[in-house]
Amino acid sequence: MSEAAAGSRPARPPSSSLRWRVLLALALAAVIPTVTVGALAIVRARADVEREVERGALAHIRALGAALDGTLQDARRTVELAASTWADDPDDASATQRLIKRLKRDAPIVSALSILGADLELRYGDPVPRGVDVGSHSFGGYIGEAHREGGRTVVHLVVQARGRSGEQMGVFLASLDLGFVRDVIANARLGQGARVLVVDGDGVPVASTAPEPDAPDARAEPPGSLAGIDPAVDRALGAVEGTLSANGWVSAYRNLSSYQTQRGVRWAILHQQPEDEAYALARRTTRDTAIVGGAALALALALGAFFATRLTRPLAALARRADAIAAGSAETGPPVAGPGEIGALGHRIEDMARRIAERVELQALLARGDRLATVGVMSAQVAHEINNPLTTVLGYAKLLQEDKPAGHPDREALEMIADEAERMKSIIGGLLEYARTPRQSERRLGTGPRDAPPPTCEVAAVVKHVGALLGPQLKKARARLELDIAAPGRVAIEAHALQQVLVNLVQNAMQAMAEASAAAPDGAAIEIAARPGPGGVATMITVSDEGPGIPAADRARVFDPLFTTKAAGAGTGLGLAVCKHLIATAGGTIEAGDRPDRRGAEFRVMIPNAA
Amino acid sequence: MVRSRLVWLALIAGACGREPAAPAPIRFLHTFGPEETELLNRVMAERRIAVDPQLVPFARGQQVIGEMLRAGVDCPDLIRIDATWLLAFVAGDLLLPVPEALAKLDWTPEAAALGGGHAVPQTVDGLVVVRERSRPAPASAAITDLIAAARAASGPASQHPLGVRVDGYWFMPWLRAEGGELSPEGIDGDGALRALRAFAALFGDVVPRPPPAGSEAPEEQRRWQARELAYWVTGPWQIGVLPDRERLAVSALAGAPRGGQLLVVPRCARRPAEGWRLARELTEVAVAVKFAEGFSTVPTREAALARAPALVGATYRALQASRPLPRDARTPLLFDDLNAALAAVVAHDATAEEAIAGVRRGWKRLSRAPRE
Numbered sequence: 001m002s003e004a005a006a007g008s009r010p011a012r013p014p015s016s017s018l019r020w021r022v023l024l025a026l027a028l029a030a031v032i033p034t035v036t037v038g039a040l041a042i043v044r045a046r047a048d049v050e051r052e053v054e055r056g057a058l059a060h061i062r063a064l065g066a067a068l069d070g071t072l073q074d075a076r077r078t079v080e081l082a083a084s085t086w087a088d089d090p091d092d093a094s095a096t097q098r099l100i101k102r103l104k105r106d107a108p109i110v111s112a113l114s115i116l117g118a119d120l121e122l123r124y125g126d127p128v129p130r131g132v133d134v135g136s137h138s139f140g141g142y143i144g145e146a147h148r149e150g151g152r153t154v155v156h157l158v159v160q161a162r163g164r165s166g167e168q169m170g171v172f173l174a175s176l177d178l179g180f181v182r183d184v185i186a187n188a189r190l191g192q193g194a195r196v197l198v199v200d201g202d203g204v205p206v207a208s209t210a211p212e213p214d215a216p217d218a219r220a221e222p223p224g225s226l227a228g229i230d231p232a233v234d235r236a237l238g239a240v241e242g243t244l245s246a247n248g249w250v251s252a253y254r255n256l257s258s259y260q261t262q263r264g265v266r267w268a269i270l271h272q273q274p275e276d277e278a279y280a281l282a283r284r285t286t287r288d289t290a291i292v293g294g295a296a297l298a299l300a301l302a303l304g305a306f307f308a309t310r311l312t313r314p315l316a317a318l319a320r321r322a323d324a325i326a327a328g329s330a331e332t333g334p335p336v337a338g339p340g341e342i343g344a345l346g347h348r349i350e351d352m353a354r355r356i357a358e359r360v361e362l363q364a365l366l367a368r369g370d371r372l373a374t375v376g377v378m379s380a381q382v383a384h385e386i387n388n389p390l391t392t393v394l395g396y397a398k399l400l401q402e403d404k405p406a407g408h409p410d411r412e413a414l415e416m417i418a419d420e421a422e423r424m425k426s427i428i429g430g431l432l433e434y435a436r437t438p439r440q441s442e443r444r445l446g447t448g449p450r451d452a453p454p455p456t457c458e459v460a461a462v463v464k465h466v467g468a469l470l471g472p473q474l475k476k477a478r479a480r481l482e483l484d485i486a487a488p489g490r491v492a493i494e495a496h497a498l499q500q501v502l503v504n505l506v507q508n509a510m511q512a513m514a515e516a517s518a519a520a521p522d523g524a525a526i527e528i529a530a531r532p533g534p535g536g537v538a539t540m541i542t543v544s545d546e547g548p549g550i551p552a553a554d555r556a557r558v559f560d561p562l563f564t565t566k567a568a569g570a571g572t573g574l575g576l577a578v579c580k581h582l583i584a585t586a587g588g589t590i591e592a593g594d595r596p597d598r599r600g601a602e603f604r605v606m607i608p609n610a611a
Numbered sequence: 612m613v614r615s616r617l618v619w620l621a622l623i624a625g626a627c628g629r630e631p632a633a634p635a636p637i638r639f640l641h642t643f644g645p646e647e648t649e650l651l652n653r654v655m656a657e658r659r660i661a662v663d664p665q666l667v668p669f670a671r672g673q674q675v676i677g678e679m680l681r682a683g684v685d686c687p688d689l690i691r692i693d694a695t696w697l698l699a700f701v702a703g704d705l706l707l708p709v710p711e712a713l714a715k716l717d718w719t720p721e722a723a724a725l726g727g728g729h730a731v732p733q734t735v736d737g738l739v740v741v742r743e744r745s746r747p748a749p750a751s752a753a754i755t756d757l758i759a760a761a762r763a764a765s766g767p768a769s770q771h772p773l774g775v776r777v778d779g780y781w782f783m784p785w786l787r788a789e790g791g792e793l794s795p796e797g798i799d800g801d802g803a804l805r806a807l808r809a810f811a812a813l814f815g816d817v818v819p820r821p822p823p824a825g826s827e828a829p830e831e832q833r834r835w836q837a838r839e840l841a842y843w844v845t846g847p848w849q850i851g852v853l854p855d856r857e858r859l860a861v862s863a864l865a866g867a868p869r870g871g872q873l874l875v876v877p878r879c880a881r882r883p884a885e886g887w888r889l890a891r892e893l894t895e896v897a898v899a900v901k902f903a904e905g906f907s908t909v910p911t912r913e914a915a916l917a918r919a920p921a922l923v924g925a926t927y928r929a930l931q932a933s934r935p936l937p938r939d940a941r942t943p944l945l946f947d948d949l950n951a952a953l954a955a956v957v958a959h960d961a962t963a964e965e966a967i968a969g970v971r972r973g974w975k976r977l978s979r980a981p982r983e
Contacts, residue, residue, distance in 0.1 A: 118976065119976075133674060133678070140947055140950065140951065142670065142671050142674065145675075160947060160951070162951045162955075163969070164955060164960045164961050164965075165952065165955050165960070165961035165962075165965040165966045165968070165969045166948070166950075166951030166952035166953070166954060166955035166956075166960075166961065166966055166969055166970070167948070167951070167952070167966075167968075167969025167970070167972060167973060168947070168948060168951070168969075168973050201665075201667075201675075202685075234663065237664075237665050237666070238639075238648075238652070238662075238663060238664035238665050238666065239648060239649070239652055239664065239666075240645040240648050240649060240666075255666050266666075266667065266668065266671070266675065
């Protein structure tokens with residue numbers, strides 16, 4: 001693309017770009033904190049909920065474990081008490097049988113009881129199960145491993161029966177039915193899909209809340225060890241307690257061996273729940289947080305879009321306005337409305353547009369002024385050169401006219417020559433006057449002699465002098481001049497210049513009122529009024545007549561040089577131009593308009609008061 | 612050149628593509644307490660050693676481990692046992708001898724004596740006298756001076772300022788002071804009777820009456836925390852759980868029993884080398900110091916002992932005045948009868964004569980029973 005082409009490319013509409021940028025900024029401002037805080041909240045909330053789930057499961061199995069251990073230890077103490085009672089009189093068979101009967105009745109988890117003598121031979125009760133160690137080296141007794149016996153899971157409780165002096169009189173061997181374990185954990189209030197599992201020291205399930213196909217059934221195969229199969233069981237057998245997420249299950253485990261180091265049972269209890277179920281609350285919390293966060297984000301974005309549009313709409317209007325100004329539009333209009341600084345910017349832009357328009361107009365005026373100045377200089381030179389020969393022509397025409405008697409056929413032609421020469425001298429005089437006035441402006445701008453006092457004059461004196469000066473002409477034209485001098489002070493303009501302006505304006509008025517003056521019995525009136533201007537810093541002088549007025553279309557041009565509405569040869573078109581030039585040079589203004597009663601024209605001259 | 616690069620690429624690809632096989636965890640059967648177990652698992656995780664630990668209640672340790680090793684099924688690679696169980700397992704030829712590289716480490720003399728070539732000593736323990744630093748130390752390690760110091764400390768707030776447990780292990784200083792020993796022969800004379808009478812006479816006098824069986828440890832700790840006890844005969848296993856250990860001081864007790872915990876590798880271990888590797892790790896100076904800092908356990912290596920807390924060093928020096936239990940396979944079995952006899956006499960259910968007679972009969976039965 002060429003530079004020229006690029007330069008001529010129409011500017012991209014900035015409004016949409018700005019809107020999207022603002023939207024992007026708002027989106028980032030909303031999304032980043034929302035997503036960051038939301039993600040943090042989700043992660044923290046999820047972690048907290050998961051931890052609480054795990055802690056809850058641990059607390060649950062601690063309670064269950066304590067209940068299981070407590071039941072076993074109660075049974076142990078009961079059997080120990082029975083054993084010590086029996087050891088005081090081990091030979092009383094009748095009492096021993098009653099003791100066995102009461103023990104089984106009051107401690108239902110005792111499913112079988114064997115009483116051995118100090119020689120470890122069976123003396124009372126049920127046969128001794130094969131392979132049970134009933135020796136010493138057990139700190140007075142022990143609870144053995146869980147194993148299957150007759151379709152039930154049992155543990156053997158061995159208690160040394162010691163007499164009053166502590167001497168061992170025998171051994172009580174009780175089979176404890178672990179069915180109570182199933183009953184205890186069956187009453188556990190578990191969550192969805194959760195199960196409680198109790199395993200022995202080898203990882204073999206003792207009881208589970210999961211459906212058991214092998215309810216009490218002597219022929220059922222004993223369940224196999226879960227060690228090496230279920231990581232949670234492995235962990236439970238090797239640690240005190242903890243939690244583990246593996247294979248889609250969340251497990252809390254506790255090794256019950258740690259309950260009582262002296263009499264501990266080698267088993268562990270586990271609470272297991274599918275991850276989906278265990279962390280359902282955490283998942284719901286995550287989902288709800290995400291939904292609320294998403295909704296908040298969407299709302300924030302929607303509100304952001306709304307406010308971005310509201311914010312950028314006046315900016316877009318400002319941009320369009322700036323584009324129009326840049327394109328040269330001089331139209332002015334109401335400022336773009338907007339909140340705060342945007343509204344202020346709209347006002348500034350309109351101010352700027354107005355100043356630019358004024359500057360453009362001023363530049364045009366200056367350009368035209370330059371051209372006119374050039375023409376004026378040239379005209380002055382031409383006028384100067386023409387003036388002398390024209391004086392000669394006029395002189396000779398007058399002489400020849402004097403030589404010709406009245407009625408001579410050449411006399412009329414000579415009179416015409418003399419009149420035209422007079423008119424040409426008048427035009428030349430105007431041109432010379434127009435060219436001479438810059439001296440005054442030089443003084444005002446400080447480019448003239450520095451010691452020259454500022455020119456001033458007394459309005460009332462000048463106005464009266466003009467009345468006296470134009471008296472004959474007014475009488476001839478059947479017009480009367482009315483003076484209304486309410487501001488007789490001094491104004492900052494040379495008396496000659498003000499006199500020339502007023503004479504010109506009154507003469508124009510007389511010419512404009514020729515018909516009106518002829519028609520009225522007393523002739524038409526011309527009024528010169530002088531009044532204080534606004535603020536008291538200037539004086540307003542108005543010259544009004546009762547003529548036909550100035551057409552609106554001509555008002556802007558009447559002060560242009562060489563512009564005239566008079567008949568050909570009746571005006572030079574320089575009078576009002578010279579008036580404006582003189583008044584402008586003095587720092588004043590002049591404008592043309594209608595009289596307030598619209599019965600004629602009115603020229604309003606505003607001149608600064610003398611300091 | 613190209614061929615060489617292809618070979619290298621193939622080797623690199625092969626190396627990247629193959630996951631190194633995760634080593635099978637070392638199976639470790641132990642009798643650590645709950646807190647020690649947590650520390651063990653944490654330390655092993657820090658040292659990136661895959662261990663498959665399994666807890667065995669201390670009270671049933673000898674029985675469970677013995678059954679497991681005799682059955683030879685599903686054997687662990689390493690076992691932590693009490694020093695009193697060692698001889699029974701050695702007698703049954705159930706353990707492997709310690710590799711020479713391990714045996715030559717800087718073991719303390721007391722630790723080296725525990726192992727006996729078939730075990731790596733993990734910690735040394737025994738009975739010592741614990742007191743607050745503000746209390747004066749007993750004039751000597753003799754039990755008479757201990758009792759004198761306790762009597763001097765008694766007052767309205769602490770009428771029974773000496774902590775002693777009704778247990779055969781705690782009875783040993785009194786038995787030894789009268790020339791007895793934990794053996795069938797060691798209680799034959801009158802010394803055992805005098806010792807039992809003196810021991811039983813302490814309770815309700817300078818020693819609080821015993822709590823119900825099974826609650827001894829927490830009751831002792833409660834009394835210590837309440838400052839009812841000024842002197843406490845106990846071991847490192849209880850010192851380790853006390854708060855404000857920097858306020859404690861340790862003294863020797865003449866005739867106190869000394870033992871320890873050992874690491875053994877059974878003959879039936881599937882990976883004995885891994886077992887010994889774990890034993891080495893568990894006795895590494897850094898690990899031993901962690902256990903010493905956490906639980907006041909007495910390290911078994913000189914280097915670890917040098918870096919252990921001051922209280923642990925003092926415990927070790929106090930234990931130097933103690934004596935190991937008799938090296939006999941039946942030693943741990945003797946406590947059942949002795950404990951019951953002590954309880955009967957302290958509770959005034961039996962006279963010392965009756966109790967000792969019962970112990971003698973029980974120990975004779977044990978002597979007749981086939982050895983494990």
